[in-house]
Amino acid sequence: MKSTYLTELTKLADSMKIAAKCGLGQSVGNAFKSIVGNFREEIIY
Amino acid sequence: MINLTINNQSVSVEPGTTVLAAARKLNINIPTLCNHDDLCVAGNCRVCVVEQTGARTLIAACAMPCSDGMDIHTNTLKVRNARKHVIELLLSEHRSDCTKCYKNQNCELQSLANEFAFGDTIFLDLVEDHNYSIDRSSPSFMKDDSKCIRCQRCVRTCDQLQYISAIAVANKGAHQKISSFHNKPMSHVVCTNCGQCVNRCPTGALVEKTYIDQVWDAIYDPEKHVVVQTAPAVRIALGEDLGYDPGERVTGKMVNALKQLGFDSVLDTDFTADLTIMEEGTELLVRLKKALVDGDKKISLPMFTSCSPGWIKFIEHKYPEFLPNLSTCKSPQQMFGALAKTFYAQKRNLDPSKVVSVSIMPCTAKKFEADRPEMRASGYKDVDYVLTTRELAVMIKQAGIDFKNLSDENYDSIMGDSTGAGVIFGATGGVMEAALRTAYEIVTGREVPFKNLNITPVRGMDGVKEATVKIEGCTEDWKFLEGAELKVAIAHGLVNANKIMDMVRKGEANYHFVEIMACPGGCLGGGGQPIPTNAEIRKNRMKAIYSEDEHMVLRKSHLNPEVIAIYKDFLGKPNSKVSHELLHTHYVERDHF
Ligand code: SF4
Ligand code: SF4
Ligand code: SF4
Ligand code: FES
Numbered sequence: 229m230k231s232t233y234l235t236e237l238t239k240l241a242d243s244m245k246i247a248a249k250c251g252l253g254q255s256v257g258n259a260f261k262s263i264v265g266n267f268r269e270e271i272i273y
Numbered sequence: 274m275i276n277l278t279i280n281n282q283s284v285s286v287e288p289g290t291t292v293l294a295a296a297r298k299l300n301i302n303i304p305t306l307c308n309h310d311d312l313c314v315a316g317n318c319r320v321c322v323v324e325q326t327g328a329r330t331l332i333a334a335c336a337m338p339c340s341d342g343m344d345i346h347t348n349t350l351k352v353r354n355a356r357k358h359v360i361e362l363l364l365s366e367h368r369s370d371c372t373k374c375y376k377n378q379n380c381e382l383q384s385l386a387n388e389f390a391f392g393d394t395i396f397l398d399l400v401e402d403h404n405y406s407i408d409r410s411s412p413s414f415m416k417d418d419s420k421c422i423r424c425q426r427c428v429r430t431c432d433q434l435q436y437i438s439a440i441a442v443a444n445k446g447a448h449q450k451i452s453s454f455h456n457k458p459m460s461h462v463v464c465t466n467c468g469q470c471v472n473r474c475p476t477g478a479l480v481e482k483t484y485i486d487q488v489w490d491a492i493y494d495p496e497k498h499v500v501v502q503t504a505p506a507v508r509i510a511l512g513e514d515l516g517y518d519p520g521e522r523v524t525g526k527m528v529n530a531l532k533q534l535g536f537d538s539v540l541d542t543d544f545t546a547d548l549t550i551m552e553e554g555t556e557l558l559v560r561l562k563k564a565l566v567d568g569d570k571k572i573s574l575p576m577f578t579s580c581s582p583g584w585i586k587f588i589e590h591k592y593p594e595f596l597p598n599l600s601t602c603k604s605p606q607q608m609f610g611a612l613a614k615t616f617y618a619q620k621r622n623l624d625p626s627k628v629v630s631v632s633i634m635p636c637t638a639k640k641f642e643a644d645r646p647e648m649r650a651s652g653y654k655d656v657d658y659v660l661t662t663r664e665l666a667v668m669i670k671q672a673g674i675d676f677k678n679l680s681d682e683n684y685d686s687i688m689g690d691s692t693g694a695g696v697i698f699g700a701t702g703g704v705m706e707a708a709l710r711t712a713y714e715i716v717t718g719r720e721v722p723f724k725n726l727n728i729t730p731v732r733g734m735d736g737v738k739e740a741t742v743k744i745e746g747c748t749e750d751w752k753f754l755e756g757a758e759l760k761v762a763i764a765h766g767l768v769n770a771n772k773i774m775d776m777v778r779k780g781e782a783n784y785h786f787v788e789i790m791a792c793p794g795g796c797l798g799g800g801g802q803p804i805p806t807n808a809e810i811r812k813n814r815m816k817a818i819y820s821e822d823e824h825m826v827l828r829k830s831h832l833n834p835e836v837i838a839i840y841k842d843f844l845g846k847p848n849s850k851v852s853h854e855l856l857h858t859h860y861v862e863r864d865h866f
Contacts, residue, residue: 236395240358246330247322247355254330 230272238264277343286339293321293334296347303347304356304385307424308335309473310807311793312433318424319359320385323347331355357389365396366403367476368419374477379804381475382422410458412644413466413637414481414800416451421478423449427470434793436768437587439464451478454866463590463866465767467583467791468637468661468800481637481801484658485668491629491657492535499629500617501536502609502688503527505543506635506699506796507662509817513803513810514666515676520813522821525681530669531633532682541684542632543691545605545612546698546707548839549580550830552856553602553704554712555847557786558751566753573597575762575777575784578704580604582642583791583800585860587767592774593862601857605698606632606639607648610655611855612688616843620687625651631658633665635699635799638791647858661801690835693726693821693828700818701765701795702731702738705788709742709761710829716744716751726828732819734794734812736769737762739784761786766793 241257248254264271274285279296286295291314296303307318316336323334326344331352334345346352364386371377405419425442428451432438439462443452453462471479491499508524517523531539557576564572579585579600588595603611609632614625632639636659642648643656660668669676684690694710697703706728713721721728721742730740742759762784764770770789776782792798794811797818822828830836844851 233395239354243351243355243358246351247319247359248330249316249319249333 234264234268234271275339275341277339277341277345279345280347288338290339291335292323292332292337292339292343292345295339296323296334296345301347303334304388305335306381306385306422306475307426309426309429311473312426312429315425315429318363318422320356322352322355322359324349324352353389360385360390361394361396363422364390364394366399367422368400368405368417374420375480375483376420376477380477383476408459409482410460411464411466411641412460412482413640414459414468414471414479416459417478417480418450420476421451422476423451424475425451426473426475427451427479430470430473431464434469434766434768435465435467435587435791436771437463437465440470463864465583465586465590465791466638466641466800467767469792470800471637472800472802472804472806481661481664482640483664483667484640484660485664485671488631488658488660488668491631494629496627497629498537498621498623498627499535499631500538500540500613501531501631501633502540502542502545502606502613503531503633504606504635504639504699504796505546505696505703505818505821506799506802506814507633507665508696509699509797509814509821510635510802511662511666514663515669517677518813519810520817522817523676524821525683526676526679527665528684529679529682530672530674530676531665533674533679534668534672536631538685538689539682540609540613540688541691541695542605542609543695543698544688544833544835545608546580546695547692547830547833547836548608548856549602549605549698549704550694550707550711551836551840551847552608552852553578553600554708554715554830556600556602557708558712558715559848561785562753565757575782575787576600578786578788579858580698580704581638581789581791581796582636583638584767584770584789586638586641586863587770587791588774589860589863590865591771592778595774595777596860596862598777599860601853601859603648603856603858604639604642605695606634606659607642607655607858608856609688610643610648611650612839614651614653614655615855616839617688625653628653629657630655631660632656633660633662635662635796635802636792637661637800639801650855662799663801663803666803687835690833691825692830692833693823693825694830695833696821696825697818699796700732700815701790702728702733702763702788703795703818704790705731705740705761705763705786707830708786708788709759711831713742713744714829714831716748716754717746718748719746727819731761731763731788734808734815736766737764737772739763759786760784761788763788765790765795765798767791 322331512521694707797814
């Protein structure tokens with residue numbers, strides 16, 4: 229469940245990166261994506 | 274020309290064309306929310322994003338101008354995901370009680386949700402966290418922040434089209450909301466109740482205040498005699514909500530439907546539009562005489578028309594020093610109301626306390642106007658309930674009437690007769706044209722010197738129109754006007770009204786008579802008219818108005834037999850004492866914010 233949720237949120241971060249109006253919105257998801265990318269296990273378990 | 278491809282189809286467009294407009298040329302549908310054809314680009318909702326080959330990000334089709342060699346794709350996975358996310362995020366902050374919502378089935382957000390965001394979403398419902406409020410203070414419309422998607426169409430409308438800015442964006446991010454000055458209730462700010470924002474809101478955040486149930490109650494009350502009047506611009510737009518294309522005249526069907534709904538008498542605001550011409554035309558000629566012949570310095574010229582309650586509230590707020598320039602004539606709606614509970618009740622032997630007067634208007638400001646304390650000349654509330662064109666369509670649907678297959682019916686009498694001059698009140702320039710048709714004839718005894726009575730210089734969609742009419746061959750009584758050039762001006766949309774007022778204030782205008790309508794295109798583009806609206810739709814409605822005029826047997830207000838009769842039986846003559854008591858009014862100064 230949590231894992232699907234993370235995947236979905238990553239997709240949202242991807243959308244924000246390409247669809248947000250300004251640079252702030254486009255970059256704000258980067259930190260989150262990086263954490264999930266590198267520490268996925270730690271977040272889930 | 275600029276050449277590009279959209280979904281692998283080539284298209285050439287003028288420089289400056291947006292990707293959205295180019296796609297429309299190819300009949301490719303790109304969803305939009307914040308975009309509106311009447312307004313400047315906002316680019317804030319991001320629903321219209323498309324993919325441009327080679328670009329780092331998606332682009333907003335409504336905001337991006339085409340450039341040579343662009344290769345656009347409107348339906349890629351990235352695009353679909355982004356759109357779905359945008360809509361789901363909007364919905365997470367939106368009170369989606371569609372089944373109870375006034376905009377159900379007529380809501381742009383709902384249709385997009387239907388296309389992109391059905392089923393479960395991962396996003397939390399944040400509605401309860403937001404502490405949204407609903408503002409019911411205006412008699413004309415409601416503002417429900419829990420339905421607002423912050424697209425800012427309303428803000429742009431109020432600023433760009435109406436030059437009022439009664440509403441603006443307050444706060445940032447999650448706290449962003451559409452707010453008024455100091456967050457005051459809409460009834461206490463500079464808002465004119467014009468409803469142009471209501472007409473452009475894509476959701477149920479701004480909707481007219483509806484009085485449908487009260488009207489049904491009155492209809493079913495055996496004690497009550499319910500009369501209904503229909504404004505000129507309703508008959509050429511109602512069809513749009515009932516399955517017709519814009520520009521279809523449905524006068525006869527509308528009258529039939531109103532009879533079937535159970536109104537006791539179906540009458541016409543056009544009758545009092547004709548009466549307005551008699552009163553206002555006379556008022557103008559008297560003012561001109563006093564100013565030109567008697568040299569009375571107190572006379573205020575130019576005289577402004579007073580039929581548009583949105584415009585009245587605008588001048589009361591913004592240019593109160595010019596209130597004496599307003600014609601004292603009530604609007605046709607209010608003249609009708611005052612007469613319904615006096616003249617009409619007497620003629621029909623009715624107790625005026627048992628008469629309920631309902632009006633069908635293209636306008637939300639009329640709801641406010643009917644509530645004004647000045648509008649009780651009959652001793653009762655002159656107009657009890659005002660419904661918009663849209664509300665009438667709802668009632669017709671509620672009653673299960675098969676509108677398209679109705680036969681044409683005629684208005685009842687008395688106060689049901691009208692002329693073409695009355696009907697053109699619904700288009701910008703119409704009051705001016707009607708007034709000139711009558712005033713010119715009073716003064717010279719001859720018809721206005723325009724082919725087929727069509728005074729084309731005052732017609733059309735230019736924001737500010739000017740015309741000069743040379744008066745020649747005056748009758749004995751009006752000799753002082755011989756050779757005079759009557760200078761007139763017309764504005765529609767308050768942004769254009771403001772242009773004229775600015776000139777008048779600076780002393781740069783030498784007009785005698787100025788017609789102003791609050792809404793773009795005049796009443797035909799009113800805030801209570803079917804949604805959507807755009808320049809094309811308004812143009813079609815305008816054509817319909819003038820063709821309605823051409824089809825009338827009588828086309829000059831002073832020839833309306835019921836108008837002639839009411840002066841004989843009841844009012845005496847234009848601007849008489851009775852007229853002044855019932856048909857004229859006064860105005861109040863209001864705050865600037
Ligand atoms: S505004 Fe639209 S989406 Fe929202 S509740 Fe009303 S109909 Fe549904
Ligand atoms: S009130 Fe309507 S038009 Fe205004 S921002 Fe909200 S949704 Fe958009
Ligand atoms: S009703 Fe008219 S004046 Fe009032 S907020 Fe809307 S657009 Fe502005
Ligand atoms: S419609 Fe293009 S950003 Fe809203």
